[in-house]
Amino acid sequence: MGALNSSSLKNAGSEWIGPSSTRTCSPARHTRLSSLIASNSNRCFTGKLASLHWRRKCRQISREDKRAFRALISRWTNVELAALFTEMESAWAVREMVLLAEEARPSTSSLATDLLSAWQNEIVTDCFVIHKSVRYAAHSFVLRARCRYFCDFWDSLFVEPSADGNTVSVAFPHDNTSSEMFKAMLYYIYTGEYDKSLSEGDRQHLTTVLQRFRCVFFFFFFFFFEPCCKSTDCTSHLQLEAVRIKVGFDPPFIFHFFFSVDSILVMSAATRSGRGRNRDYRLKCSGAILAARSKYLRSLIEKRIACGQKLEIVINEHLFPRSYAHIILNAIYTDRLDFSKMLEGCQVSASSLTEVQAIASGQRHLAPLRHAIDIFHIAQFLSLPQLAHSCEDAIVAQISVETVSSLWNWAFEPGGSAFVRRHCTAFLRTEFSRICSSHVLFELEEDMLRDCLLSDYVQCAEVEILETVIRWGEHELVRRMEEREPNLIANTTHSISRKGIRRSELNDVELKNILANLLPLVRIDYILPPFHQASFSLNFHPM
Known part of the structure; x- marks a missing residue:
């Protein structure tokens, strides 16, 4: 797959999309596109169109594109329209396989x-x-x-x-x-x-x-009830009654079950000198459950059992913050990622400045995204693949126009997620028209644009893609010029002002070198079809 390997251009002749001699026949032989869609032979395709109703809100087709497509097929025969639908169904099937491939990742085991x-x-x-x-x-x-x-x-x-x-x-x-x-x-x-x-x-x-x-x-009720039993006062009748109603057991059984845990997870706040400003945070848990879910914790527990030591697992709080302890243990016990289990006092207040700024700018609050990324790294460190997958799902759910660039950069780093990176590229393909008209375009890396343009399913016209690539290249060229020419007179950052640079002042050779890896991915033949009269009089060159 990809723009360079497109079979539709290699195997097509000069008349692959142009009008043929058969299109000059009587209008009575021509059928409309709507009648072909309503035919029994294409009910499968109409069902697929109905399933894409939600995508109409993501990208509206412009009137010019509709008018051009309508003019193109207005005099096509029924056979030619049927061939078009066959090609579209084949492309749809391939696209579904691509989506399935993007969703693939190593399987994990459940609780x-x-x-x-x-x-x-x-x-x-x-x-x-x-x-x-x-x-x-x-x-x-x-x-x-x-x-x-x-x-x-x-x-x-x-x-x-x-x-x-x-x-x-x-x-x-x-x-x-x-x-x-x-x-x-x-x-x-x-x-x-x-x-x-x-x-x-x-x-x-x-x-x-x-x-x-x-x-x-x-x-799993142990974990839900455990926070209210961290203190010495565990005789609250209201708490015991709530648990009894929830799980259907009497309080004596609950107490017996609570004190049957054999391990203690310690988040140590000690520094290099051995002294911590805060007390260590201790959380009771079951060593059997930890050993069953994590290979890393299993090795620690088996080593302590072999040495006859107490099952007390100490982890530096810089690696495992106490604010995430309840979230991670809840995921270990239940296979569910619940950010509401965060330790009291660590949640981001709904009335905080960051929340107000997010609401004022129309953007979503990014606290869950930050927590999901932190817990993802902890899950990788503790060898908890199921929790890592849950974090990846939470991160993918937070992909937006504002976050796609930063998430792609994070996923590309060592310790990142290939699953998130593929979803960022897929989001860029789907929302390319929106992104190319916003400032987010200039935050995209060249590799991200290249991965997007290699696909056959970029939801954008080729003319718009070409304009977007050129604008991105010009912005990159100006940025490099600013880095090369610092202001030696004033104390400002750069001597070049973006508003003061004209296009005629840009170096075409350097711009061509910047876009050397992107321009070959733009399908110029889709912008000027082979049968277009301009192709016979103009020798089009992007640079």
Whole structure:
């Protein structure tokens, strides 16, 4: 794909779009474009046009373009119009494939997949459940969080200390449950889904077993309730009642579940001298969940378990600010990115100066975008691919005419996102007419313009593209002239004033060198078709 590799120009003759001798026949043989669209053979195409209704608001076709296109096809035959529609449908199909390719990125695992992998691979397991003399390695936090039976009877069950002293063995007394059904129950506890290998009858039987042992897909309320239990006063009846109504469990179970966490995440504010101006921020969490979601945190937890140390993970606050702690932990526990979970006192006030300036200028507030970029880098550092994808989606949702240039520059840097970069280029292709008529055009990098013009789907006329490229080149030339000629007399920045420079004073050779990589991407043949009479009398050269 691309302007240089366009097959429509290479394989076409001199009459590829011009009128032919068959177009001089009787008007009775000619059909209108509307009748062809309404025909049964093109219902598929009309459906695709209907799905593009929202794009009409993005770019309105000018009256001159409509008039030129109407004059071009006014005397075409039905066969020629059908060929045009076939070409358009083919181009539409290719464009859909391009959009799918732009959406492609490495797949990530969900919370259920990570927990299942941690159970099957025995990652950071801290207990064994014995059923019919078979030991099943498991995580006590997950069992107690998603099965009321294990939570209520954990202390009363027969507990045997293991040989290493770090794990416990819990005897499951219900031998009337088959081994296959017991493993299916554990599968559901970890994933919240039925095992795909079960038959319909086994699923119905498993449902009865799950109801008997009160296994629920209940796991993440810990994080929602945890902020109000950071202080020593955890006996608020209103808070406990709110959680009880939300999750359907009694307060004793809630307290038992809260104090079952085994890890502490510490955001250290210490400087090089070892002293911090603020106290370290501590947050209780489950080491099993952290190890299941992050390879980096897993290595730290496994190293501390092997050394017999306390599961206290200390991260410098410059790498992991405390303001994002609740957002990131919420994403680890729920696979959802929620900026409302930001620590109190760190949110940007709605009445702040930045918000007022954004409202006055008609622009959107960029605080969520800044937070998404920061959390994206933290997710990459902690090896949290699912959270990184959620941040990329949040960043892409904030792409606008004002932010597309800065986001493309950020995505192109080391540690950036190729997914965001592709979406910035796609946005530039779609909104090229709006961008070329604004000051944002002069903020675009040459590589960004080149990536855009390489596509066959720039939503702009070739004449407008040529004018835009020349204006961008002239602005770049003036900028280079300003850098070369500083003012040696006054204390101003430059001796050249943009308003004082005339086009005749610009160096054509230097301008041609600046646009050397962009002008070949402009389809001059689309501006002057081969059958145009001017092409026989003029030898058009851009420079």
